Amino acid sequence: MNLTKFFFEKTTLVPDKPALVFEEATYTYSDVAEAVKQYANLLARLGVKKGDRVALQLPNCAEFVFLHLANLSLGAITLPLNTGYRPEEINYFLDDSGSSIFVADDEKFIPDISGQKSNGKVQTIIRKGNSANSLQALLKESQKSGDTVPDYPTQADDVALLCYTSGTTGKPKGAMITHRNLITNAVALQKVWKWTENDILLNVLPMFHIHGLCVALHGALNAGSTIIIHEKFEPKKCIETIGKQKCTMFMAVPTIYYRLMEVWPELNPDLSSMRVFISGSAPLSEELFERFYSATGFRILERYGMTETQIIASNPYEEERRKSKSVGYALPGIQIRIASASGVDVKPGEIGEVLVKGENVFKGYWQMPKKTRDSFLGEWFRTGDLGYQDEKDEMRLYLVGRSKELIISGGYNVYPKEVEDVINQHSAVEESAVVGISDREYGEKVVAAVVLKEKQPAAFEDTLIKFCKGKLASYKCPKKIVFLDKLPRNALGKIQKHLIIEGFPKG
């Protein structure tokens, strides 16, 4: 089983059908297959082989798609990296994963890896420009050396993707996602969302996240449909594209739907071709669901998933059965249980942790056997999300919160510990506590309470935010900092984060 092979076997019958549209360029399924072959040649020439890790820190672009599929065709593992990651973060990912190739968008994105364990072992490729290590120059060079036809040397349970997710202990961990996980998920989504070769999906989500990569891209290629990809989300361009290109599907995070609503009245979009709007990665509020419905006549279809499991549950395709505040029913082939903290099933309707089992569940965390063991209860993966099932409605799932400390801002996950570790590195800081406060646009906003060693000038809040931005992707950095004499603690000395949250004005 190999994801690239799986896609291509299905689409050899529709070679001239547009598969991918990026900006002005359209690539048919045979164009994509040809490009993937060329890119596989290049990677093989650079020494990439089965099991190697290839890190891509790229914005949405056609090259991302070709590199990813080529990489998988060789049995290697794609490691997608957020384009907002700072050099320190990149160094950690390259070192931890032992990547052999790092593909950057531009010269200016190459981190200084001198002094790192990976130093000297990572070859860098630059997407833009004509330097000797640019993608174009390397592709040209590799074409001289003849074809290395990929032979898809993988088994179903071999790792295809290594996706780093933040962790409660601070350092992000690499979730190992197999070819079987990816194929199972794409096939299940095709069925529940009635995805066909006639669909045209507009994707404005970044492909360095599983939402853009595994749900949007893989879903579209699996169905033999067309995917239009924008480099980034621009509300006006997005709305115009839906009408002009006769899109039938759109998927986004709640923050994007919020921003679309802000410009909707002035743009009066043409939605005559649309059949479904899908939302996930963060809770969709009832208010936004209703606002979108009154503005467009469409009930957003909300689904629930995570990096480690792909999509777990989805609202039904039938519009009248879509409900706000519920993430729907388990996908075919997936089982859901709700358990107490001690791992015992709660009664239907009671709140507990959502546990998941199925062929969609990942293989474990990269080189972290203990963390992997801790995240499973027997065969069941512990999502860390809290929810309940409605027995009277075919065990429909509702999420109510999280058992782990996680902030979801604009669809991106932020673990407070990682941010606190960075704030605490500043020489003027005694200690800090990072929390998420609710925000209409982002769902949650990262903020911090900080105790200083000694009084600082009034502008110190900006200085500290800037300090964080030098070390962390900007979505993880606090938007606001309050300075306290001491952090609120309970009798056992545990920081009472709810008191800190209450102290911030709501956004």
Ligand code: AMP
């Ligand atoms: P990620 O691994 O970045 O995809 O984030 C996964 C987390 O996002 C889950 O564990 C949930 O906490 C959250 N999440 C995803 N979809 C939803 C949803 N529809 N409603 C509420 N939370 C969600």
